[in-house]
Amino acid sequence: MEEITQSKKWGKCFWCSVIAFTLLVCSLVYIIDPYFQFRVRDNQYFMDVDYVNPGLIKNYDYDTVLIGSCMVQNFDMEKFNEELGVNAVKIGTGGLGPKGAVQYIDLIKAAGKAKNYYINMDLGHFAEGYNNELAINMQHKDSMMNEYSYLFKEDPISRLKYSFSYEAWLRFIPVDLGLTAYKSLKGDIPGGKLLSKTSVAHLGEWSDDYDYGEDIVLGKRDSSDEAVYGYVLDEAEQDKLLDVMKQNIDNYLYDIDFSTGNYTFIFPPYSYLYWEDAKAENSYDTYMAAKDYFISEVKKNGGEVYDFQDAEITHDLSYYKNTIHYNKYVNDYMIDCMAKGEYKR
Numbered sequence: 188m189e190e191i192t193q194s195k196k197w198g199k200c201f202w203c204s205v206i207a208f209t210l211l212v213c214s215l216v217y218i219i220d221p222y223f224q225f226r227v228r229d230n231q232y233f234m235d236v237d238y239v240n241p242g243l244i245k246n247y248d249y250d251t252v253l254i255g256s257c258m259v260q261n262f263d264m265e266k267f268n269e270e271l272g273v274n275a276v277k278i279g280t281g282g283l284g285p286k287g288a289v290q291y292i293d294l295i296k297a298a299g300k301a302k303n304y305y306i307n308m309d310l311g312h313f314a315e316g317y318n319n320e321l322a323i324n325m326q327h328k329d330s331m332m333n334e335y336s337y338l339f340k341e342d343p344i345s346r347l348k349y350s351f352s353y354e355a356w357l358r359f360i361p362v363d364l365g366l367t368a369y370k371s372l373k374g375d376i377p378g379g380k381l382l383s384k385t386s387v388a389h390l391g392e393w394s395d396d397y398d399y400g401e402d403i404v405l406g407k408r409d410s411s412d413e414a415v416y417g418y419v420l421d422e423a424e425q426d427k428l429l430d431v432m433k434q435n436i437d438n439y440l441y442d443i444d445f446s447t448g449n450y451t452f453i454f455p456p457y458s459y460l461y462w463e464d465a466k467a468e469n470s471y472d473t474y475m476a477a478k479d480y481f482i483s484e485v486k487k488n489g490g491e492v493y494d495f496q497d498a499e500i501t502h503d504l505s506y507y508k509n510t511i512h513y514n515k516y517v518n519d520y521m522i523d524c525m526a527k528g529e530y531k532r
Contacts, residue, residue, distance in 0.1 A: 216350040221359035241338040251275035255307025258455040260391040261515040270526040284312035285439040313435040394515035401504040420469040432477035445488040456495035
């Protein structure tokens, strides 16, 4: 009988310890909140777009969202807001495709703040599922977003995953506490490259990390396969690819409720060399047909489209680091054009 009583005491102590430890961990994460799940701390914490984007959507003050891949990450949001007359938050992450964008859009709709949606479109993502051995040269992390899916939710299990996440405790919380202490002692956190990791307005910017120019672009193009496919499509393959792209476009647009806001889609200005490669591979006409189909379907739903893929700037390789990626000056150019209504289809 004494052994049973002792076991009960140990069991009670064990579970009380577990509950106390859980409450302590959850309380600390709630107070520090490295992923902005409860509040946004601008210019104070170390931010990673994949972890803080859901929190920004839930808790930041905005009426407009800019969503997309690395094609939008270098937008100057102060310029964007001033010239377009909005109060926008940038939700960008490298390689973001349609499925990932829809996840963000659904969370934005649930937050109920956004009136305007500006969404980047990388045509290559709509070729996903094309059934042959060709390697599509447009990588995205839609499938990887399952790793962060708990940050989109607010149920108890998701909150526990947040509180006990390895990344939060071993990567972000120590740095966040350090930056908070630095700011309290020294004032503002130094700018420079750290700005893209601590400022919401500059979150995810990568433009200053690379060199640009014609020699660099041509050198990379000659030394590696930066073509759309690296394979010449015959007529049957072109038809098959177009069918796949149209079906993916239909699925994507079906998931968007155009009645919830003003939707503007942006086709970014890859360099002209990207499309020269596409012509050599017989995929250019297919991609243009898919884009025309997309634009037609968007307009039927009351949306707007800006198409920068034949813009004059795409022939100036001084702005590019390879055939696709451009620096922040191209993003500024896009803002100026949209403010004037240029390249609107």
